[in-house]
Amino acid sequence: MSASLSSFFDFATTDSLLQRDFVQSALLACGLLGLLGGVLGPMVVSRQMSFAVHGSSELSFTGAAAALLLGVSVNVGGIVGSVVAALIFGLLGNRLRERDSVIGVVMAFGLGLATLFIALYGRTGTGFALLTGQVVSIQSSGLTMVVVTTVVVLVGMAIIYRPLLFASTDPVVAEARGVPMRLLSVVFAVLLGAAVAQGVQIIGALLVISLMITPAAAASRVSANPTVVLILSVVFAELAALGGVVLSLAPGLPVSVFITTIAFVIYVVCRVLGHRRIRGRGRSSTEPEPQVVAAH
Numbered sequence: 001m002s003a004s005l006s007s008f009f010d011f012a013t014t015d016s017l018l019q020r021d022f023v024q025s026a027l028l029a030c031g032l033l034g035l036l037g038g039v040l041g042p043m044v045v046s047r048q049m050s051f052a053v054h055g056s057s058e059l060s061f062t063g064a065a066a067a068l069l070l071g072v073s074v075n076v077g078g079i080v081g082s083v084v085a086a087l088i089f090g091l092l093g094n095r096l097r098e099r100d101s102v103i104g105v106v107m108a109f110g111l112g113l114a115t116l117f118i119a120l121y122g123r124t125g126t127g128f129a130l131l132t133g134q135v136v137s138i139q140s141s142g143l144t145m146v147v148v149t150t151v152v153v154l155v156g157m158a159i160i161y162r163p164l165l166f167a168s169t170d171p172v173v174a175e176a177r178g179v180p181m182r183l184l185s186v187v188f189a190v191l192l193g194a195a196v197a198q199g200v201q202i203i204g205a206l207l208v209i210s211l212m213i214t215p216a217a218a219a220s221r222v223s224a225n226p227t228v229v230l231i232l233s234v235v236f237a238e239l240a241a242l243g244g245v246v247l248s249l250a251p252g253l254p255v256s257v258f259i260t261t262i263a264f265v266i267y268v269v270c271r272v273l274g275h276r277r278i279r280g281r282g283r284s285s286t287e288p289e290p291q292v293v294a295a296h
Helices: 002-008 011-018 021-046 050-070 074-092 096-121 124-132 140-169 171-176 181-203 214-222 226-249 255-286
Strands: none
Touching: 011 021, 011 226, 021 050, 021 140, 021 181, 021 214, 021 226, 021 255, 050 074, 050 096, 050 181, 074 096, 074 140, 074 181, 140 171, 140 181, 171 181, 181 255, 214 226, 214 255, 226 255
16 A cells, blocks of 8 residues: 555656656646636536537547548547537537537437447557547647647637627627627637547547536636636646646556546535635625614
8 A cells, every 4th residue: 555655656756757758748738738628618617518528529539530440640530520520519509408419419429430430440449548548648740739729729719709708698688789699609619629629639538528627617616707717717727737647657547537636626625615605605695784873
């Protein structure tokens, strides 16, 4: 037991590995993914699109599996699969009541295709890597794709942020004032799909939601201010992403284990703090007003 615990806190091993190029590439990739998750997450949460993130990640896996079979870039295949899924979700599932059913139908079909592609490819270990991520083996081409995707998504979000925030917080009034609801939905879905595709390459299709949803959900528990939520979401996502890589080095365990654990702990702490804040506000609102005694 003591030997296994000491491996988690072997600072010499961690420091040595931090000097390696592949670890520095992993840190950069996870840092960029944390930035993407932190920026996109608040909108995902406010627009109730958590299931869409899961669906996009699964269909990114489908695109990557197809790329394996065809012998082309897995990264490009993942992006194509995720963006196509996002377009379908944005066009067919714009209304909340029909979004989940559309995502469920498309995702089930996509996963069936992914299973077929992996079976035809014949190397199930490679397919498993697409589900669990491969951040420590990211290549320079993959890192370049992450950088390009980050720039594109951040520029896109800077352009549509204000009308998208308006459409997300008060859709009825926004539509009445002529805000292009469907166009915003499709553009945001494409940006989200591109970011999710990179998340699949880094931490895997099964765990991408830990950076795209959990930090923003945690931030929304402690503040209702959109700017504060955005900043906290980025901070929480970076803590989970970078902290997960660093903590995984000495014991040699999968990065995704630590990323999801850190993100979950942050969410639990923020949920407790948010609950106390609401209770404190409720108590203050029910306190009797001070009595004013008139002097005679």
